[in-house]
Amino acid sequence: STIFLLAASANAFTTSPSYAFKARTVSTSFSTSLFVSQSDLDGAQSMIDGILKEKNCGPVFVRLAWHDSGTFDVNAKEEWPAAGGAIASIRFDPEIKHGANAGLAGAVELLEPVKEKYPGVSYADIYQMASARGIELAGGPKIDMKYGRVDATSSKQCSVEGNLPDAEAGPDGNFGGDRGTCSNKDPTASGHLRKVFYRMGLNDEEIVALSGAHTFGRAYADRSGLGKEKTKFTDGSETKLADGSTTSKYTPGGSPWVDNWLVFDNSYFTTINDETTDEELIKLSSDKTLWEDEGFAPYAIKFADQDAFFESYAKAQKKLSELGCKFEEIES
Numbered sequence: 001s002t003i004f005l006l007a008a009s010a011n012a013f014t015t016s017p018s019y020a021f022k023a024r025t026v027s028t029s030f031s032t033s034l035f036v037s038q039s040d041l042d043g044a045q046s047m048i049d050g051i052l053k054e055k056n057c058g059p060v061f062v063r064l065a066w067h068d069s070g071t072f073d074v075n076a077k078e079e080w081p082a083a084g085g086a087i088a089s090i091r092f093d094p095e096i097k098h099g100a101n102a103g104l105a106g107a108v109e110l111l112e113p114v115k116e117k118y119p120g121v122s123y124a125d126i127y128q129m130a131s132a133r134g135i136e137l138a139g140g141p142k143i144d145m146k147y148g149r150v151d152a153t154s155s156k157q158c159s160v161e162g163n164l165p166d167a168e169a170g171p172d173g174n175f176g177g178d179r180g181t182c183s184n185k186d187p188t189a190s191g192h193l194r195k196v197f198y199r200m201g202l203n204d205e206e207i208v209a210l211s212g213a214h215t216f217g218r219a220y221a222d223r224s225g226l227g228k229e230k231t232k233f234t235d236g237s238e239t240k241l242a243d244g245s246t247t248s249k250y251t252p253g254g255s256p257w258v259d260n261w262l263v264f265d266n267s268y269f270t271t272i273n274d275e276t277t278d279e280e281l282i283k284l285s286s287d288k289t290l291w292e293d294e295g296f297a298p299y300a301i302k303f304a305d306q307d308a309f310f311e312s313y314a315k316a317q318k319k320l321s322e323l324g325c326k327f328e329e330i331e332s
Helices: 038-055 058-069 105-117 123-137 189-200 204-215 285-292 297-302 306-321
Strands: 023-025 032-034
Touching: 038 105, 038 123, 058 105, 058 123, 058 204, 058 306, 105 123, 123 306, 189 204, 189 285, 204 285, 204 297, 204 306, 285 297, 297 306
Parallel strands: none
Antiparallel strands: 023 032
16 A cells, blocks of 8 residues: 555546657667657646646646656666666556556556657656646646656566555555565554655655645545545535635545645645544554654654745655656757
8 A cells, every 4th residue: 555645536547558759769778768849848738737727637647756756766776777766667567557556547548648749758757747737736836847858668667566655554564565676664654664765865854745745635445455435525526726716526536635635735734643633534654653753753843834845845856756867958
């Protein structure tokens, strides 16, 4: 049951058609690099913004980008892209079928038309752009994104299963396991989170900041094994958007962490540690440990101030979005 639970209203799709695009080889036999221009990036962003506004699917785009980049192992010594990271290997089988990625084939499919219209923009850029735009359009901070990522090109470059974090302990009482690039098994939620995120090269502040993105989206029992079929916040009734309006234009279901789960703000840090909040809001072990662990707690408390949270979050997501990346220059 992965902690990267952010999920959205996108209808489920399964297969992901491949599109032909002009490519050129670069210094390593592993990679191809697209001819990407700033105008194509601008066009892709405009198209992504349209999808976000139509579908209210920002949370699942965040989850897609995170699960692609969150496989990164800073200690890997092999040539790129062996360390994993934001290389769009998640679009390939078997990675898209990893247990932690349940439900993400639909997000890949929603973004295929962007790739079709702007073939010069890499899948990796599209996925990370969709995440950053999802955050910003929902009222969150602007992420200082860098583009020009080179894609993984085949299923042979997929990351191994087991590198993403768990939100709850398994039947043996441990969080995580031994299946990833290195063991992240730990009897405590905090120890497990550190083993996973330190492997990516992230620190305690970044762990807490990124956890705050659970303010955006829902947990689904059929994806993560956590959450209810639906709650009074996700039953198809109106929910608030960042501009103050409301919408019922979403697929009902799942359990949110906060009341207004389509708005990106710091509500997570004012809700999880509040014992008086509605019992239908989900609170997982990986959430509660942020206030219980002496290394995490100062940041969880600090982020009750939204400006402080946004500042740290924007830096952390930028770093996450660049893990394992090989960049090529963008043509002006």
